[in-house]
Amino acid sequence: MPSLNTLLLVLQAATLPAFKQEVVRDVASRAQFTQQMVDQIFSYAELGFQETETSRYLVDLLRKNGFTVHEGIAGIPTAWVATWGSGKPVISLGSDIDDIPQASQKPGVACHAPLIEGAPGHGEGHNSGQAVNITAALAVKKIMEREHLPGTLQIWPGVAEELVGTKAYFVREGLFRDVDIVLFSHVDDNLATSWGDIAGNGLVSVLFSFQGRSAHAAGAPWRGRSALDAVELMDIGWNFRREHLRLQQRSHYVIPNGGDQPNVVPPTASVWYYLRELDYPHIQEMFALADTIAHGAAMMTSTTLLPDRILGSAWPGHFNRVIAEAMYENIKQVGLPQWSEADQRLAHALQRDIGAPDSGLATRLDTLRPALKPNERMGGGSDDIGDVSWNVPTVTLRFPSNIPGLPGHNWANAISMATPIAHKGATAGAKVMAMTVLDLLMRPEFITRAWDYFRNVQTKDITYQPLIRAQDRPAIELNRDVMAKFRPQMRQFYYNPAKYRTYLEQLGITYPTERSADGSCGSGATP
């Protein structure tokens, strides 16, 4: 005879489709709430580790909606974790909140028109994911309260994702210790998910610093030892060696400290590398090689290589098959948003302006991409959700708030992010997210099977070891100066939802605005 528990589960499973319909309707009815979140965070436009306005806004909003919030987690001032509910399962919803240097852009304008010249902007679209998660969580919470469904909802921000700066620390802090499933959301140009290894890379982000000796660069250059010489020789060494690295690697650097002025031999200089590879052993191999080359550069210049500093890290992600398949069923039910003629006009105009394929917005759903075979992985970008994915069964929901064919990490990627395209895309994402949370709350076998995949397939031969070392600390000082420089100017553009229905309305932008006949850009937008 079936136990009472089994009978309850059967009963629950029978009500699941009706509850799913209910959350879809509920999320749709919250469209304005979702739009306000998307627009508000777009207007804050904060760089990694400096997301103070964004976090304050989200923390207030979650507290107002009954969540308990702990701030400053893992020693990161802008990181927090919000929880609501009690008991198992614990479903954790995450999404990034930081933006891109020099990507300031007027939304809805299909060519390069910065709101503030040189300022940061949401040129990755990280202003939209929390709106997806929070809208979904509130719709599910309403049903959980009414039906007395057990379970805990956890919400957290990907702080400084563009620096791959925090998620390994969240793991180290134990943020996911009691979590059953992590659902992550990330902006894209389609409604999609996938499972297995990501196409891209993991990475370690390292600052190499050299100590030399200053001297008058003209009066007594023989008395100086240039730390900048060491940086340049390290870069030359790396660029030659690059030819003999695996094709899957990606590596790039910037020189955050190249000296002060030409007549002073630079006594200190630093170079910041992203070293990307497909897996942990290859990432560590690259790190060791970079360290060898740095030592060589120090020897050539009679300077000293100072202790390196890890500024960020990411495991290559691996996403859970069971949860991805369940999520994809919901994606098929929700489908892509209905784009208006104006939405499509913006997309086409931008694509033509930057020379991308003139495809317009997505009108056909992506398929559920099956796991990539090892020889299909050719490297690419990274996301520190990878670290989470090796500790808890995780999937990423990608939602259609952006325009296809854009370069990424660029002003062009900010254009749609406070327009109806982003708003509709976030609403579609929130519907799928809410339905998937319901699946997990009401069909415990999904969680059992997800952990079975995690333990017996994903981590069968691979054990997670963090790329951050015991002595490493989050690089919370990054971007402080840039934000301090631009924030006073940016403040005048913060969105005021009490006064304006949308951010476009506040900025006085005609939607969409295309390049003028005389070739100028953004004349329709005069904030």
Ligand SMILES: [Zn+2]
């Ligand atoms: Zn991102």
